[in-house]
Amino acid sequence: MSDRRIAFTIDGRKIEARAGQTVLEAAEEAGVYVPRLCWMKGLTPAGACRVCTVRVNGRPQSACTQPAAPGMIVENDTEELRELRRDVIDMLFVEGNHFCMFCEKSGACELQALAYRFGIAAPKYPFMFPRRELDASHPDIFIDRNRCILCGRCVRASQELDGKHVFDFVGRGRDKRIAVDAEAGLGDTDCAATDRAIDACPTGSLLRKRVGFAVPVGRREFDRQPIGSDIERPAAAE
Amino acid sequence: MSPESAAFVTGVCEALDNDPTRLLDILLEVEAQFGHVGGEVMDLIAETLKVPRVQVEGVVSFYAFLHSEPRGKVVIRLCNDVIDRLRGADRVAEALEDELGIHFGETTPDGLFSLEHASCIGMTDQSPAALVNDVVVPSLGSSKARRGIQVLKEKGDFDELQKLLIRDHGDGNNAHPLVRSAVRNNLRQPGAVIFGPKTKPGAALERALAMSPAEVIRELKTARLRGRGGAGFPTGMKWEFTRAAGGDERYLICNADEGEPGTFKDRVILTERPDLVFEGMTVGGYALGARQGILYLRGEYAYLRPLLEHVLEERRASGLLGHDIQGKPGFDFDIRIQMGAGAYICGEETALISSMEGKRGDPKTRPPFPAQEGYLGKPTSVNNVETLCCVARILEMGSGWFSSMGTPASTGTKLLSISGDCSRHGIYEVPFGITLREVLEMCFADEPFAVQIGGPSGQMVGMEAFDRKICFDDLATGGALMILGAGRNVVEIAAEQLRFFVHESCGYCTPCRVGNVLLLERLEQILAGNGEAADLDYLEQLARSVKTTSRCGLGQSSPRPVLSTLENFREEYEKLLIEPVDGQLASFDINTALGPAKALTGRDSVHFEQQGGER
Ligand SMILES: Cc1cc2nc3c(=O)[nH]c(=O)nc-3n(C[C@H](O)[C@H](O)[C@H](O)COP(=O)(O)O)c2cc1C
Ligand code: SF4
Ligand code: FES
Numbered sequence: 136m137s138d139r140r141i142a143f144t145i146d147g148r149k150i151e152a153r154a155g156q157t158v159l160e161a162a163e164e165a166g167v168y169v170p171r172l173c174w175m176k177g178l179t180p181a182g183a184c185r186v187c188t189v190r191v192n193g194r195p196q197s198a199c200t201q202p203a204a205p206g207m208i209v210e211n212d213t214e215e216l217r218e219l220r221r222d223v224i225d226m227l228f229v230e231g232n233h234f235c236m237f238c239e240k241s242g243a244c245e246l247q248a249l250a251y252r253f254g255i256a257a258p259k260y261p262f263m264f265p266r267r268e269l270d271a272s273h274p275d276i277f278i279d280r281n282r283c284i285l286c287g288r289c290v291r292a293s294q295e296l297d298g299k300h301v302f303d304f305v306g307r308g309r310d311k312r313i314a315v316d317a318e319a320g321l322g323d324t325d326c327a328a329t330d331r332a333i334d335a336c337p338t339g340s341l342l343r344k345r346v347g348f349a350v351p352v353g354r355r356e357f358d359r360q361p362i363g364s365d366i367e368r369p370a371a372a373e
Numbered sequence: 374m375s376p377e378s379a380a381f382v383t384g385v386c387e388a389l390d391n392d393p394t395r396l397l398d399i400l401l402e403v404e405a406q407f408g409h410v411g412g413e414v415m416d417l418i419a420e421t422l423k424v425p426r427v428q429v430e431g432v433v434s435f436y437a438f439l440h441s442e443p444r445g446k447v448v449i450r451l452c453n454d455v456i457d458r459l460r461g462a463d464r465v466a467e468a469l470e471d472e473l474g475i476h477f478g479e480t481t482p483d484g485l486f487s488l489e490h491a492s493c494i495g496m497t498d499q500s501p502a503a504l505v506n507d508v509v510v511p512s513l514g515s516s517k518a519r520r521g522i523q524v525l526k527e528k529g530d531f532d533e534l535q536k537l538l539i540r541d542h543g544d545g546n547n548a549h550p551l552v553r554s555a556v557r558n559n560l561r562q563p564g565a566v567i568f569g570p571k572t573k574p575g576a577a578l579e580r581a582l583a584m585s586p587a588e589v590i591r592e593l594k595t596a597r598l599r600g601r602g603g604a605g606f607p608t609g610m611k612w613e614f615t616r617a618a619g620g621d622e623r624y625l626i627c628n629a630d631e632g633e634p635g636t637f638k639d640r641v642i643l644t645e646r647p648d649l650v651f652e653g654m655t656v657g658g659y660a661l662g663a664r665q666g667i668l669y670l671r672g673e674y675a676y677l678r679p680l681l682e683h684v685l686e687e688r689r690a691s692g693l694l695g696h697d698i699q700g701k702p703g704f705d706f707d708i709r710i711q712m713g714a715g716a717y718i719c720g721e722e723t724a725l726i727s728s729m730e731g732k733r734g735d736p737k738t739r740p741p742f743p744a745q746e747g748y749l750g751k752p753t754s755v756n757n758v759e760t761l762c763c764v765a766r767i768l769e770m771g772s773g774w775f776s777s778m779g780t781p782a783s784t785g786t787k788l789l790s791i792s793g794d795c796s797r798h799g800i801y802e803v804p805f806g807i808t809l810r811e812v813l814e815m816c817f818a819d820e821p822f823a824v825q826i827g828g829p830s831g832q833m834v835g836m837e838a839f840d841r842k843i844c845f846d847d848l849a850t851g852g853a854l855m856i857l858g859a860g861r862n863v864v865e866i867a868a869e870q871l872r873f874f875v876h877e878s879c880g881y882c883t884p885c886r887v888g889n890v891l892l893l894e895r896l897e898q899i900l901a902g903n904g905e906a907a908d909l910d911y912l913e914q915l916a917r918s919v920k921t922t923s924r925c926g927l928g929q930s931s932p933r934p935v936l937s938t939l940e941n942f943r944e945e946y947e948k949l950l951i952e953p954v955d956g957q958l959a960s961f962d963i964n965t966a967l968g969p970a971k972a973l974t975g976r977d978s979v980h981f982e983q984q985g986g987e988r
Contacts, residue, residue: 188922219921226887226891227887285883300428302427304431304733305427305430307716307733308875308878309878309886314430316425316427
């Protein structure tokens with residue numbers, strides 16, 4: 136059963152998935168990049184950011200949660216979808232307070248890298264300038280919620296990879312924010328500098344103290360090549 | 374925390390077997406006792422249930438009926454839905470603020486009163502309305518509001534206030550000793566299916582039990598019954614999927630969350646036909662092979678709970694619930710009531726399930742669908758109150774009887790909740806296929822200019838649509854019909870509806886959490902007289918992005934107020950637009966933009982001070 140291949144197409148290209156794979160995973164294995172932000176390898180997909188929106192037989196779906204099925208016709212890199220993804224990325228920029236040029240994560244930030252990949256110079260929506268809390272109570276880690284995009288990767292990584300439950304969401308709608316498992320702050324939780332949850336953060340919202348510029352700007356992952364380049368391969372000749 | 378308080382909290386947890394999936398019930402009981410769920414209490418609950426504290430905090434902060442900060446002994450929650458505001462809720466709000474000397478969102482220094490706003494509480498047929506603690510106060514004018522506060526201040530007695538506010542009980546079961554509410558049914562036009570003559574409890578069940586479960590499902594398919602909660606999914610098919618899913622544990626959930634603004638039909642069904650609802654649920658239990666049914670009742674309808682519990686007791690006593698129901702060996706089924714806690718999103722079936730599992734009311738990832746993996750991971754069918762009543766009546770009277778009413782694709786009758794600018798608000802049971810014009814005549818709409826059909830997640834239509842039919846293939850609706858007379862500002866109403874969605878979005882996905890705020894921002898700019906032609910394209914594009922990329926039905930329909938008004942009432946927008954001067958952005962005002970900087974530095978801008986309000 137598990138080695139039966141599921142055949143479908145993405146933008147006309149033939150893809151074969153294994154049973155249980157999502158559209159995003161199958162595409163990635165076949166060398167097709169579906170842009171994503173709240174998805175991370177090894178974590179349960181959340182379908183939260185909507186950057187991975189594709190059309191499956193014409194219907195919009197998040198590729199990171201959509202199981203591959205035989206005969207599906209998936210649209211991924213179309214002008215319409217690029218536009219929709221740009222809009223979603225723009226929304227994430229204006230919702231928070233992102234200051235890429237001073238950010239320790241610059242060049243290694245997935246939000247910034249996506250903006251570059253999509254050619255966003257400035258968001259088309261007005262900035263919301265929210266007031267967000269910092270938490271520097273932990274000796275080795277700090278949280279700057281200004282840069283949080285509510286992807287929930289830290290929430291899931293803490294539970295699924297670290298076997299803890301350091302982070303979770305509180306509040307609803309526009310007041311939703313990332314919180315920690317203690318009334319006072321991160322310093323009162325069992326979070327450790329080695330937690331995988333810290334690495335899971337795609338932006339500069341969760342950072343380790345004192346190592347911000349260990350790798351100089353200009354020599355970071357996305358300074359060298361656009362996000363997704365490591366995944367993309369030309370279709371094999373048929 | 375005193376030892377007594379701690380004992381109360383652990384007692385509540387204990388009574389529910391320290392089961393974390395019952396967290397919502399635990400929190401509601403604790404809130405009822407202390408008026409809030411404070412930090413220490415959250416710690417204690419987390420420790421007792423062995424769950425992380427942040428998870429408890431996440432749930433408390435999600436629901437409008439739960440609070441982490443203390444509030445007044447009397448909490449007044451004024452409904453600020455569109456219709457209530459059209460009918461003077463703002464004047465009531467002013468009177469309350471004035472009388473109490475506080476703003477909404479605040480508590481009086483003596484800790485006696487808190488003022489809050491509530492999204493639609495299901496009383497738009499008798500608006501303005503408020504919830505005073507658990508008590509519904511319909512038809513609340515500003516002088517009544519003032520008097521109520523004065524009485525309460527003088528006597529300091531909640532019972533006195535209740536007497537004043539509820540001088541007359543409503544009609545029917547609203548006057549039942551277990552309800553004693555001032556709410557009125559406003560049942561204007563009963564029809565054959567739901568509000569026909571009351572039938573004997575057990576009549577439908579008797580016929581169902583004479584068939585096999587598969588035959589019961591086939592009967593619903595033959596009747597071509599479609600869900601009344603909004604989406605119109607064929608009920609027989611949903612039950613078939615749920616039944617076909619593996620395992621031996623299944624659940625049937627009755628969705629009585631009724632949160633769509635302007636909808637109040639389920640309220641009247643629950644008041645007057647509770648037996649019919651439970652009958653439909655029990656038939657469902659049999660058809661699905663479920664042993665447990667759960668009615669998810671919105672927190673705003675808590676006043677109906679004692680009556681509903683009483684009816685359940687009666688049904689248990691007469692063998693319509695429990696073991697070997699009606700002598701059918703092995704058919705065991707019972708129903709419990711789950712209270713909601715003030716979140717519109719929890720009407721969405723997967724969010725409703727999350728909420729019942731003691732979690733934040735976030736919708737779940739689909740697939741898997743509830744029919745495969747629902748409540749506690751078991752196959753679950755979620756059905757609307759009205760749908761389940763139809764089920765009972767179809768079993769009782771036969772599918773032929775049912776499908777002879779309505780249209781071929783939309784069989785039976787539909788309950789409409791009518792409010793707004795008409796003289797006979799209330800419930801109308803009409804056959805599907807009736808035209809909008811006929812409905813407007815029926816309720817004596819005066820000079821109807823626009824009709825919001827299906828609530829904010831439906832659409833706003835104008836006169837050119839009045840000859841269209843109410844049915845699944847034309848004007849589909851969960852039942853809300855808000856009538857707007859001449860002179861109403863549809864752009865203002867669209868903005869009001871966006872405010873509702875901004876308030877009710879769970880915040881899980883980006884487009885709904887952020888996009889609705891952006892839509893509202895631009896509508897407000899236009900209403901403030903700062904809109905230009907390009908803003909209409911901006912709104913249209915943004916609305917389309919939110920609609921296409923949102924994760925669940927809330928965000929997929931929240932842009933509809935904007936899209937449908939732009940489509941049907943574009944000239945209303947155009948009237949509000951201005952021509953930008955010299956290509957400058959109409960919405961930009963330099964002095965407003967400099968405001969925060971001026972406040973911080975304590976001085977005016979050297980460059981711009983002379984220009985005053987000029988752009
Ligand atoms: C945001 C949102 C709110 C909803 N609220 C309700 C509700 O209050 N009552 C209801 O029956 N269905 C509501 N629904 C529809 C439910 O998800 C579900 O389709 C319905 O309960 C199924 O019952 P039915 O098949 O009998 O219509 C809502 C859907 C969405 C997206
Ligand atoms: S802190 Fe980082 S990982 Fe966690 S939700 Fe925010 S952006 Fe995502
Ligand atoms: S990556 Fe799929 S929704 Fe975020």
